[in-house]
Amino acid sequence: MNPIIEIDNVSFSYSHIPVVRDINLVIHEGEFLGVIGPNAGGKSTLLKLILGLLRPDAGKITVLGKSPDKGRSRIGYVPQYPAFSRDFPINVRDVVLLGRLGETRWYGGYTQEDRDIAMNALKAVEIDSIWNQSIDSLSGGQLQRMLIARALASKPDILILDEPTANIDVRAEEDIFALLKQYNDHMTIIVVSHDIGFISGYVNRVACLNQTLLCHTTSEISGKTIEELYGAPVRMIQHIH
């Protein structure tokens, strides 16, 4: 397996308050990596560093052997909170089409191929029937699926999701992870979550982050590591599939 993202001794702080310290992590092609950790443990910061939205104070990150600025065009990103306002006049398909930017021609409107790809992405997340609805009418689950479709529309090699199931119910959560598992056949997937018990059933490796990287095991996470990570025992929730 080839390394696809390499994080080498990376530290970052927001105005002198360290957020992540001395992170070393190599993510390989085809992995399904779960990143877990407490709130303010630096999970979203780590993603932003990989995406090149933040620059490390020390250390180096490469994405597909390039700097994050250059490599990130091969990443599909699903943010925790949408950065747009819900009353913006735009429909579902037009949001998904934005994922084609950088892949399609630079001038004028979208091509028929772009529209086909966007519709296929919407079919994959099972919301193609509402493609022409405006985004202010969507439920939390539909919105999340739309964001995943937008990330898929750029045909990425790597899919990065930040708490993809934070705002939706358990059934939709299972659907989304089953879908991701399917995409893992031909995509490297990194998913940030605070729900340890749940993601361990899907991912093949877990990175535990609380400022530093405490562990990354391939097996299931033991109660001891969780205690180490959160500083207190956490009740693992049993999910039945």
Next chain:
Amino acid sequence: MTEFLSALANYTFLQHALLACILSSIGCGIIGTYVVVKRIGFLAGGIAHTVLAGMGIAYFMEGSPLLGAVIAALFAAVFISFIKLRWKQQEDILVAAFWSVGMAIGILFISKTPGYSVDLMSFLFGNILLVSKSDLILMMMLDIITVGIVFLFYKQFMAAVFDEEFARLRGIRIEIYYTLLMCMVALTVVLLIQIVGLILVIALLIFPAACAAQFFHSIFKMMLAATAICLLATMSGLAIAYQPDLPAGATIIVTAGVFYAVAIASSRLLKQLQKKSVAN
């Protein structure tokens, strides 16, 4: 009304005024839509008021006030984009500073130019009846530039106004498109100053697009509707102002304001009716 129509057939100044309405409505509909969805009305106001500095200096130096306006507007647009992108914390203060200092500079220069008072009024409140042929040609050029740029970069502008972070990840150079957008706002402001003057220009830039936003949920449809509404507001304002000899700019703004009030009220009413029909 019939009097207005017969005057329209006879007087070239009215024909010019009508052409000016048409030309300015195109820029107003397209750029006004971006201003409304991106909520940058205040920044557009800053640009509009800085224009007086350019007009005043041009007038003092016996150059073309319109050219001075274009230069000052573009300068303000670039600077305000820079503020927005780099000094976000102080955005409101810096834009307010631009707004008032720009105006003050304009007033100083105009006051030192002989015979200023009449012209100051037409800068501030516009004078659609004095639009010349060369003004119309410049307005047409500004329209062609605006439509051309928006056509070329429609996708990039959409990404930049909708979701900056995602646009950046897809390799869109946000700084460039944001500044370009602000420059087009600046050119549109100059277009509209011909009609209603720089104090009232923000209302004309925002009202038609805000009306359209009540009924349309797509940027493209909003642009078309806003253009039509702007055309209707400017032409009917002009017609209403003609016979009682009211100031055309102010009449146009009041007309646009009434349109906006009607649009809000009727969209509310429509929503309530829809709710009722769903309940039944």
